[in-house]
Amino acid sequence: MPEVLLIDDQGVKVGVIPVREALALADERELDLVEVAPQARPPVCRIMDYGKYRFMQQKRDKDTRKKQKTQSVKEMKMRPKIDVHDYDFKVKAIKNFLQAGHRVKVSIFFRGREMAFQDKGREVLNRVVADCNELGKVDSTPRMEGRYMRMMLAPLPPAVKKPGGKAEESAEGSKEKASAAE
Numbered sequence: 653m654p655e656v657l658l659i660d661d662q663g664v665k666v667g668v669i670p671v672r673e674a675l676a677l678a679d680e681r682e683l684d685l686v687e688v689a690p691q692a693r694p695p696v697c698r699i700m701d702y703g704k705y706r707f708m709q710q711k712r713d714k715d716t717r718k719k720q721k722t723q724s725v726k727e728m729k730m731r732p733k734i735d736v737h738d739y740d741f742k743v744k745a746i747k748n749f750l751q752a753g754h755r756v757k758v759s760i761f762f763r764g765r766e767m768a769f770q771d772k773g774r775e776v777l778n779r780v781v782a783d784c785n786e787l788g789k790v791d792s793t794p795r796m797e798g799r800y801m802r803m804m805l806a807p808l809p810p811a812v813k814k815p816g817g818k819a820e821e822s823a824e825g826s827k828e829k830a831s832a833a834e
Contacts, residue, residue: 656687656697668694725804727757732772739776743783750787750807760801773801781805 658666658674661683678685678699686705689696726749728742749756758780760773777794784805791804 655694657692657694659688659696659698661699661701671697674699721753723753723755725755725757727759729759729761730776732760732762732766732769732776734776739779743780746780746784746805747787750784750805753807755791755807756788756805758803758805762799762801767799770796770801777801777803 654671655668656671656674657668658677660666660677661681666677674697675685681699683699684702686698686700686702687695688698728746728749730739730742734742746756746758758777760776762770762773766772774794781790781803786808788805788807791806792802794801794803
């Protein structure tokens with residue numbers, strides 16, 4: 653006769669008992685007998701309200717999905733011969749995307765003979781990296797995909813400020829030096 657290690661509805665280990673006896677205990681308490689570790693020897697079963705358990709599990713899953721921050725990918729397209737104002741405007745938009753926590757795909761589109769001058773496109777991407785290095789880091793380096801040279805920028809994680817930081821210490825130190833000078 654198969655036996656199981658039983659844990660009751662209070663979380664107390666009852667011990668190794670036959671399956672029929674475990675089912676009788678569950679019926680007596682008007683609860684379900686649920687196998688929680690079938691690979692164990694003997695298998696572990698728990699007496700619980702399975703409907704309530706499933707409901708609570710779904711509720712927890714829903715809460716974790718709610719708390720999860722989704723990162724969307726924004727794309728910014730440029731040309732190798734981009735004008736200064738257009739470049740500044742697009743870099744400003746890239747910075748706003750990075751501050752909002754989005755990843756940014758920066759694409760340089762080459763037309764016709766521009767394909768022969770891919771170094772111009774790489775220079776534009778390097779300028780973008782230099783202008784946005786305080787807000788984001790390069791996730792994937794520039795590479796060619798057909799007529800596009802693409803690069804991914806990922807936002808930097810927010811800086812954690814420590815309580816009792818160096819700013820307070822330096823202010824206290826300067827006060828002590830001023831009082832010692834008097």
